[in-house]
Amino acid sequence: MSRASIPAPLMALAGLGLLLFLLPLAGLVVRAPWSQVGPALVAPATVTALLLSLFCSVTATAAALLLGIPLALVLARTTGTLRAVLRALTTLPMVLPPVVGGVALFLAFGRRGLVGSLLYQAFGVQIPFTTAAAILAETFVAMPFLVIAVEGGLRALDHRYEEAARALGARGWMVFARVTLPLLRPAIFSGAVLCWARALGEFGATITFAGNFPGRTQTVPLAVYIAFETRPEGAIALSLILLVVSLAILAGMRDRWLGAL
C-alpha cells in the first residue's frame, strides 16, 4: 500500500494516537527537575528500591526460565483439549488484572491459604510480605511472556534436527540440551527479555501479595507510586530510570521487533 492512499482523517487519528504515547514521555522528560534528579538517584531509598527491583526481576526471570521452558515444551507437544486448557491456564496471568493475581496468590500462599497453610504448619514458613512473595508475584505475572515466546519458537523449529540427533544415538536429555535448547536460543532470549521487562514493571500483584516494605518488597514501581505523593523528584528520577531501561530493551531488540516492520 502506498503512503498516499491513507485518507487524511485516518492520518489525523493516527497522529493523535502517537501523541497519546509521546506527550506523557515528553512531560516526564521536560518537567523533570533535572538538578534534583542526580541527588534523588543516589538517595539511599532510591538505591535500595533499585537493587531490590533488580534482584527480584532477575530472580523471577530465572525462575520463569527454569519452569517456563519445560512448560513450553509440554505445551508445544500436546494437542487437543488438554493443550487448550494448558494454554488458557498459562496465558491467564497476561489478561488477569495483576491486583486480582495478587489476591489469588494470597489465597494460595497466604498463611491461611491453600498451600500457604501447609507450609506454615510444616516449616513455619510465611510467604506473603516477604521478598519471596515479590519474586513469586513477578514470576506469576511475567512467566507467560516467556512461555508464549518459547512455545512459538518450538513450533517453528524443524523437528528433524531432533530426529537426526536421535538417529545418531542421542537420548532425550542430550537431544534437549545439545540440540533443542541451542536452536531455541533466539526465542528464549526474546522471551526472557520480555519476561524481565514485565517483571521489572510489576506493581499490582506485588503490592497486594507482598506489600510495600522498603528494602524487602518495595520495588521501583512501588517506590515511584509512594514517592509521587511525598517527594515527586524521587518518583520522577525512578521513572526516568525505568524509561531508560525500556528504551534500552527496545534498542537492544530492534532487530527482532522493529527490524521486522
Added chain:
Amino acid sequence: MKLEAEIRIARDGFALDVELEIASTETVAVLGPNGAGKTTLLRALAGLIPIEGRVVLDGDVLDDSAKAIHVPTERRRVGLVFQDHVLFPHMSVLDNVAFGLRAQRRGDATRRAAQMLHGAGLGYRASALPRELSGGQAQRVALLRTLATEPRLLLLDEPLSALDVSVRAEVRRELSRQLADFKGVRILVTHDPLEAMALADRLVVLEGGRIVQSGTPAEVTARPRSRFTADLAGVNLLRGRGHGDHIEIEPGGALLAAPDAGDGDVLAVIHPRAVALYMTKPEGTPRNVWRGRAEDLDLQGERVRVRVSGPVPLVAEVTPAAVRDLHLAGGAEVWVSVKATEISVYRA
C-alpha cells in the same frame, strides 16, 4: 547381516504396505514417484513412526507390533541421512561429526571425528559452520556424521537431490565408493532413476505405498511392470490379454499381432524406436498398422519423441526431419506401424 521388514502404516488416507528382505551384500534403491511412501518407509525403518508389522535387523527385533516391541530410534543403531542433510546449524562441522560418538559416550569422540574428516579430505573445514559449506560438502559431512556412529543399517533419503547438477556426478562417485565400503545394510530412497541405477544393485519400485517391482536395474528396465518403471526405461508399456499370436489391448480391445503373445494377462513393451510413422499407408509385412494423430512432441537429443493417439496410444521416436516431412508439429494424421517382432511380451 540382513534386514527383514514387514511394514504397514495407515494414516491420513495414505497406506504403506511393504515387505523387504535386504542383505548387507547389496545396495538397494527404493525408487518411486513423489508421494509413493518412500520417505515414510525410511522413517519407519529408523523408528521415527510407529508401524504395524515387524522389523528385524541382524537378528535383533526392532519392531514387532504383535508383541508390542518398538525399539526407539536412539537405540536402533540405524543411520539416517536426510535429504537436505539437517546438519546442526549451531555446531561446527567437527562437532556435528563428533555428535553421535559423544552420544555413544566415546572418550575419543573429538579425535575420531577429526580423523574421519581428515580421511575424507574435509579436515580443513572442521571448524566451519554448516551454513558455510557448499552443498556437496554438507552432503559429505552429513554422511560422515552418520557413518561415525557405525550403524548397522544405513538409510539415505534422496542423497543427491539437494545438490547442483554440476557437483552431483562427483558426489555420486564418492557416495558409491562409501556405500561399497560400508559393512551394514544399505537402503537409499530416490525418485531419480539415474541415481538409483548408478548407486544400487537392486531396485525396489514403490508406487502408492506398495512395491510394484523389484530386481536389478537391468531386469526392471527390460520388463517394466508399471507406468513409472516404463517411463524410467523410456518405453511404451501396454497391458492386455494374450491369445497365442496376438494381444487384446486393455482398455479398448485393439488387437496387436505379436509372436509368443502367450495366454492370460500380459504386459507388452515396445521401444519408441520400433514405432514407425508414415504419411501414407505402408505396404509390405507389418501387420500392426493403424491411423493415429501426433499429439505432442518432446525433443530428446538428436531424436524427437512423439505421442501418437489412436486405437493403441504409443510414443514414437523419429528424426527431426521426419517431424518436418510428416507435419507432426501441426498435429497431423499419420499411419502408425509396429513390427510384431519388436514387441516384447511377458506375464503380468
